Amino acid sequence: MLKRQTEGSVVCPNCGRLVGVRDERCFICGRWNPGLWGWGPSLARLGGDLGFANIVIGGCVGLFLIALLRDPSGIQMRGLLGLLAPAGSENLLLGASGAGPIFDFGRWWTVLSAAWLHGGLLHILFNMMWIRQMVPAVASLFGVGRMIMIYTIASVVGFGLTSFVYLLHLPGPLAGAGLTLGASAPLFGLFGALYLYGQRTGNHSISRQMTQFLLIMLVFGVVVPGVDNWAHLGGFAGGYLTAKILDPLKPEQQHHLLLGLACLGAMVLSIVVSVLHGMSLGWPETIAHFFR
Numbered sequence: 001m002l003k004r005q006t007e008g009s010v011v012c013p014n015c016g017r018l019v020g021v022r023d024e025r026c027f028i029c030g031r032w033n034p035g036l037w038g039w040g041p042s043l044a045r046l047g048g049d050l051g052f053a054n055i056v057i058g059g060c061v062g063l064f065l066i067a068l069l070r071d072p073s074g075i076q077m078r079g080l081l082g083l084l085a086p087a088g089s090e091n092l093l094l095g096a097s098g099a100g101p102i103f104d105f106g107r108w109w110t111v112l113s114a115a116w117l118h119g120g121l122l123h124i125l126f127n128m129m130w131i132r133q134m135v136p137a138v139a140s141l142f143g144v145g146r147m148i149m150i151y152t153i154a155s156v157v158g159f160g161l162t163s164f165v166y167l168l169h170l171p172g173p174l175a176g177a178g179l180t181l182g183a184s185a186p187l188f189g190l191f192g193a194l195y196l197y198g199q200r201t202g203n204h205s206i207s208r209q210m211t212q213f214l215l216i217m218l219v220f221g222v223v224v225p226g227v228d229n230w231a232h233l234g235g236f237a238g239g240y241l242t243a244k245i246l247d248p249l250k251p252e253q254q255h256h257l258l259l260g261l262a263c264l265g266a267m268v269l270s271i272v273v274s275v276l277h278g279m280s281l282g283w284p285e286t287i288a289h290f291f292r
């Protein structure tokens, strides 16, 4: 049951130490608003990120299984990265993004839904391992509402950028994506937010580490075909700019949590709209045509 506590101590959802319910910041780990406006004790069992990492992991794994099970004959085994890849038409129906879905089919909302879909077993495994690490880390520094806002806007900027760059017809690894998906665009937004946090607080080792991640992943993306470098770069930039506007040195406000929940709602809605819109177009015939 949800019960609000207005006095006394609560357990910090991030570090587990006792703090005052009205404290602006946990004096041990620095987490903003550890009492969550008094809702902390009721929400504590969800964890420091209010369960967002579990929601992302559960949603991504669930959609991955749906894509596999809806068309088992379409499952592909293309090398290591394409191991157990769901049929492309299934991921398109569920909301894969890129220049094709956005400009050919008008599915602009896929800049949100694509972050919940994956193109293979290792793809989803790596992304979910990173989500489990990064989501609670960024939530502890920015608060859970602002973390979800950063995550969502990074997804929009990452998938939007790669789709627009596709129109430029750049060669080789410089090309944008006609078709793209995966949680790494918003994940890079979390890297970008930590980079900004390091800059803003003078903790330059964090920023250096994030720069290293970005560079290693870009080199990886140039060497390994099929990696969407522009979605990664755009995600990083989107997360950085959002974090800059939200300013980690200012405390998280109650309306940030509401905006974060609205972002989560918009992401869920984008998947529902993708499926309804796809079915209204006559899937998979339309999409089979698109692939030809």
Ligand SMILES: [Zn+2]
Residues within 6 Å of the ligand: 012, 013, 014, 015, 016, 017, 026, 027, 028, 029, 030, 031, 034
């Ligand atoms: Zn704490």
